[in-house]
Amino acid sequence: NAGVMQNPRHLVRRRGQEARLRCSPMKGHSHVYWYRQLPEEGLKFMVYLQKENIIDESGMPKERFSAEFPKEGPSILRIQQVVRGDSAAYFCASSLENTEAFFGQGTRLTVV
Amino acid sequence: AQSVSQHNHHVILSEAASLELGCNYSYGGTVNLFWYVQYPGQHLQLLLKYFSGDPLVKGIKGFEAEFIKSKFSFNLRKPSVQWSDTAEYFCAVNRAAGNKLTFGGGTRVLVKP
Numbered sequence: 158n159a160g161v162m163q164n165p166r167h168l169v170r171r172r173g174q175e176a177r178l179r180c181s182p183m184k185g186h187s188h189v190y191w192y193r194q195l196p197e198e199g200l201k202f203m204v205y206l207q208k209e210n211i212i213d214e215s216g217m218p219k220e221r222f223s224a225e226f227p228k229e230g231p232s233i234l235r236i237q238q239v240v241r242g243d244s245a246a247y248f249c250a251s252s253l254e255n256t257e258a259f260f261g262q263g264t265r266l267t268v269v
Numbered sequence: 270a271q272s273v274s275q276h277n278h279h280v281i282l283s284e285a286a287s288l289e290l291g292c293n294y295s296y297g298g299t300v301n302l303f304w305y306v307q308y309p310g311q312h313l314q315l316l317l318k319y320f321s322g323d324p325l326v327k328g329i330k331g332f333e334a335e336f337i338k339s340k341f342s343f344n345l346r347k348p349s350v351q352w353s354d355t356a357e358y359f360c361a362v363n364r365a366a367g368n369k370l371t372f373g374g375g376t377r378v379l380v381k382p
Contacts, residue, residue, distance in 0.1 A: 161312075188368055199275075199359060199374040200313075213369055248313065252368060257303060260313040 161251050161261035162231075169267045176236040176243070178264045182251030189232045190258060191224060194246040206232060239268045271296035273362050275373035282350055283381050290345040290376050292360035299365040302343040304334055307375075308356045316358075319343065320365075330354070352382045 162181040170176050182189050187208055192200040193216075205213040206226035217224070221239075226232040236243055246265050250258035276291040294300065301320050305313040317328025324336040334345045343360060360373040 190369065192370075192372075200370075200372040202369050202371065205369050250313075250370075255301075255365070255368060257315055257318050258368070258370060259315070260305070262312040 161249055161259050163247075163249050163261035163264050165264060166262060167265050167267070169269060170239045171269055172240055173238050176239050176266055176268075178234040178236075178247050178249075178266070179231045180234070180249030180251075180261060181231040182249075183259055186251035186253055186259075188252045188254065188258075189226050190250045190252075191232075191234050192248045192250065194248060194263075196245070200248060203234070236266075239266070241268050244268045271300075271362055271364070271371050273360055273371050273373040275358075275360055275376050277376050278374065279377045279379070281379045281381065284352055285349050286380075288345075288347045288350045288354070288378065290358055290360075290378070292343045292345065292373055293341050294343070294360075294362045294371075295341065296362065296364065300362050301365060302334075302336060303361040303363075303370070304328065304332070304343075304345050305359045305361060305372075306356045307359065313359065316345070350378075350380050352380050354378060355380045 189206045191203040194200045202216040204217050204224045221237045223235045246263045248263045250260045252258040273294045303318045304316040307313050317326050319326045319336045327333045357375045357377045359375045361370040363370050
């Protein structure tokens with residue numbers, strides 16, 4: 158039973174480019190969460206999705222960031238026109254209803 | 270809004286020493302409580318969780334945590350650490366009816382051999 162799979166593990170983008178981060182939840186999990194970990198900080202909630210629905214996006218920056226979890230395929234976190242401050246580790250987690258979340262290995266985004 | 274605070278940012282111990290990491294949360298309702306560990310270069314792994322019942326929770330790798338409702342605390346303990354316990358430890362909370370986790374800032378633990 159594969160765990161939460163994130164790809165790519167490392168992503169380098171120039172300022173102004175787009176970054177797409179992918180997350181495949183654990184088999185059977187329909188709840189997906191994205192968190193961001195800035196250097197020397199804890200994890201900050203970004204967005205919570207269920208299939209085809211955004212449930213809570215209170216942690217998402219208002220501009221340039223979007224997330225989706227389509228009926229088929231992985232969840233995607235998309236960052237448009239990246240800036241240096243977007244450099245961070247982005248973690249995806251998945252769960253069943255009201256159970257513990259299982260985390261992926263993260264995508265480390267570096268903006269140069 | 271709920272928040273989680275971890276008192277120590279860095280802890281340095283020798284092997285066989287006892288470890289206690291503090292965690293306090295601010296939320297008046299029913300909560301679920303978690304401790305996650307992140308070993309260098311790896312993803313977060315669940316150490317233990319509290320949903321209800323016995324407030325003393327035993328987790329993996331010899332860790333335990335005690336939920337003290339009156340103090341809004343969920344401290345993590347291990348009687349005797351090993352070098353392999355070097356990692357960053359995160360306390361997290363979510364509301365019983367929801368799933369979003371709120372994390373503390375993490376505590377980096379270094380165990381010297």
